[in-house]
Amino acid sequence: MTAAAHPARFRTSQSIAAQRRFADRLATVILWGCALAIVVLLAFFVGYILYLGLPTISWHFLTAPPSEVEAGGGIGPEIFNSFYILILTLIFTVPTAMAAGIFLQEYARPGVFTTTVQFCAESLATIPSIVMGLFGLIVFVSLLRWHFSAIGGALTLTILNLPALMRVTQEALSSVPNAFREGSMALGATRWQTIVRVVLPSAIPPLTTGVILIAGRIFGETAALIYTAGVSVSPGKSAFDWGLFHPAETLSVHLWYTHSEGLIPDGAQVGNGTALVLLVVVLLFNFSARILGRWLSRRLTGA
Amino acid sequence: MISASPTERTSQSSKLRVEDLNVYYGDFHAIKHANLVVPENIVTALIGPSGCGKSTFIRALNRMHDLTPGVRVEGTVVLDETNIYEADLDPVTLRHRIGMVFQRPNPFPKSIYENVVYGPKIHGLRSRKSLLEIAERSLRNAALWDEVKDRLHQSALGLSGGQQQRLCIARVLAVEPEVILMDEPASALDPIATSKIEDLIGELKKTYTVVIVTHSMQQAARISDYTAFFLLGDLVEVGKTSDIFTKPKDKRTEDYITGRYG
Numbered sequence: 353m354t355a356a357a358h359p360a361r362f363r364t365s366q367s368i369a370a371q372r373r374f375a376d377r378l379a380t381v382i383l384w385g386c387a388l389a390i391v392v393l394l395a396f397f398v399g400y401i402l403y404l405g406l407p408t409i410s411w412h413f414l415t416a417p418p419s420e421v422e423a424g425g426g427i428g429p430e431i432f433n434s435f436y437i438l439i440l441t442l443i444f445t446v447p448t449a450m451a452a453g454i455f456l457q458e459y460a461r462p463g464v465f466t467t468t469v470q471f472c473a474e475s476l477a478t479i480p481s482i483v484m485g486l487f488g489l490i491v492f493v494s495l496l497r498w499h500f501s502a503i504g505g506a507l508t509l510t511i512l513n514l515p516a517l518m519r520v521t522q523e524a525l526s527s528v529p530n531a532f533r534e535g536s537m538a539l540g541a542t543r544w545q546t547i548v549r550v551v552l553p554s555a556i557p558p559l560t561t562g563v564i565l566i567a568g569r570i571f572g573e574t575a576a577l578i579y580t581a582g583v584s585v586s587p588g589k590s591a592f593d594w595g596l597f598h599p600a601e602t603l604s605v606h607l608w609y610t611h612s613e614g615l616i617p618d619g620a621q622v623g624n625g626t627a628l629v630l631l632v633v634v635l636l637f638n639f640s641a642r643i644l645g646r647w648l649s650r651r652l653t654g655a
Numbered sequence: 656m657i658s659a660s661p662t663e664r665t666s667q668s669s670k671l672r673v674e675d676l677n678v679y680y681g682d683f684h685a686i687k688h689a690n691l692v693v694p695e696n697i698v699t700a701l702i703g704p705s706g707c708g709k710s711t712f713i714r715a716l717n718r719m720h721d722l723t724p725g726v727r728v729e730g731t732v733v734l735d736e737t738n739i740y741e742a743d744l745d746p747v748t749l750r751h752r753i754g755m756v757f758q759r760p761n762p763f764p765k766s767i768y769e770n771v772v773y774g775p776k777i778h779g780l781r782s783r784k785s786l787l788e789i790a791e792r793s794l795r796n797a798a799l800w801d802e803v804k805d806r807l808h809q810s811a812l813g814l815s816g817g818q819q820q821r822l823c824i825a826r827v828l829a830v831e832p833e834v835i836l837m838d839e840p841a842s843a844l845d846p847i848a849t850s851k852i853e854d855l856i857g858e859l860k861k862t863y864t865v866v867i868v869t870h871s872m873q874q875a876a877r878i879s880d881y882t883a884f885f886l887l888g889d890l891v892e893v894g895k896t897s898d899i900f901t902k903p904k905d906k907r908t909e910d911y912i913t914g915r916y917g
Contacts (some may be wrong), residue, residue, distance in 0.1 A: 461724050462724060529761070531757065531759060531761035532761060532763055532764075533722070534719065534722065534757065534761070535757065535761040535762075535763065535823070535826075536763070536773070536777075537719070537722060537750065538717065538719065538750055538754065538755040538757075538827075539750065539751075539754065539773060539774040539777065539826065539827065539830055540747050540748070540749075540750040540751035540774065540777065540778060540830060541747070541773075541774075541777045542747050542777075545777050549773070549777070550763050553764070553765075554763075554764050652765075653763075653764040653765055653810070
């Protein structure tokens with residue numbers, strides 16, 4: 353075994369090595385730049401909204417009812433309605449979507465039924481929200497004669513978000529290693545005990561993320577609500593209108609309405625203020641949901 | 656009968672009796688007409704090259720294949736007097752009597768204590784005092800107590816691989832099974848952790864019937880009383896470990912243990 357007997361060893365030439373180093377650096381710079389661009393964009397966006405919206409913000413603006421024709425209206429009921437419809441929608445969506453997701457991921461065997469459900473959910477997810485809004489208008493507003501109502505809006509948003517949250521649940525469950533399920537079943541646990549005690553607690557972080565994303569969509573949803581929850585609030589009521597069958601204009605609908613349809617002279621300012629409040633409210637919700645998720649996860653997994 | 660020697664023990668009644676067992680993955684016939692008697696309070700090792708079906712076989716003994724779509728099991732496995740594949744038998748109750756330790760340690764993402772008492776809790780035990788007692792006894796029997804007694808409420812995922820595997824054994828002991836199945840329990844561990852697991856198995860057979868899959872013939876020789884050799888889905892030969900390793904009857908067994916089989 354002499355060195356000569358060995359075929360010539362393959363070595364990278366100087367120029368190729370330099371090229372590779374250059375490509376590596378270039379990639380680093382580009383990727384870093386893209387990441388930075390996202391931060392800059394967000395900062396600019398938030399800054400601009402702050403700049404436009406801050407002058408409008410006052411205690412009066414945050415609590416007073418909106419005005420139809422005169423200047424100086426507030427957005428008190430809209431803030432409440434945004435949360436009210438969000439909570440209602442989550443109450444309808446989370447249990448249903450999670451149950452469906454758990455069934456498909458943990459119980460259903462692959463087959464025609466599973467494929468059909470999956471296909472329907474994916475088709476449902478691609479329906480534009482304005483179409484959902486018109487569906488809500490026909491079913492909840494006209495057929496059921498609920499007129500513009502908080503519950504009609506919430507149910508429309510439920511249909512809109514069910515498939516996405518079901519998908520999120522499936523993904524979250526599939527991220528839990530099968531070894532946990534086997535370990536639990538091998539100790540004599542039933543499938544349900546395994547899901548409740550091992551699988552779901554391990555899936556809390558991705559589930560939290562999913563619910564937060566869905567909640568963000570619900571907060572920001574406009575088109576599906578214009579024809580279902582309406583563009584007005586009950587006159588004469590306080591900011592906290594718990595009536596399920598009362599019209600319930602949300603922040604994002606109000607933003608759209610004041611800018612495009614409204615008659616008030618200070619529509620632009622009210623719109624800017626509304627945008628700022630909407631942004632802050634979404635951020636606050638995200639932060640608190642994340643903290644709650646982390647607490648739950650630590651509580652249930654002891655990690 | 657108080658100090659029965661291994662030879663006397665083997666004359667005892669069988670704990671598990673496998674008769675004409677067949678396992679199919681779709682069209683693939685993974686276990687072909689296997690017959691095996693597992694005596695009580697004895698370690699039985701299942702050896703053979705990768706893909707020979709030994710893991711498939713052991714997973715048929717506590718109906719783990721039920722959980723995987725597309726797997727079909729035929730034949731009978733008799734635990735004491737009951738065929739575990741009888742239609743009206745509840746696999747959940749069965750797995751209470753036949754515990755299993757897996758190849759890779761799989762502690763739940765919970766505290767050490769919660770891992771050990773998981774089994775007793777799902778079977779309905781609520782008393783905190785008895786749960787604590789069970790936790791301590793199981794961890795002692797799994798030779799882990801001294802290492803974890805001061806951090807019972809910390810996450811089990813912070814333990815080393817060997818400790819995690821002993822925790823998984825403690826978790827099985829806590830439900831007080833009669834048979835413990837182990838599927839290559841030391842293959843993901845370093846030599847020191849492996850020897851701890853092997854010592855532990857030697858202790859366990861005093862109280863439990865152990866069936867262990869191993870890819871290491873040395874390990875089978877060290878810890879088992881009986882050995883069964885699998886090849887390409889056939890259970891080729893079974894006998895006392897000393898006989899299998901010194902005077903195998905089948906040519907294929909001899910080729911394998913002498914290293915002539917790939």
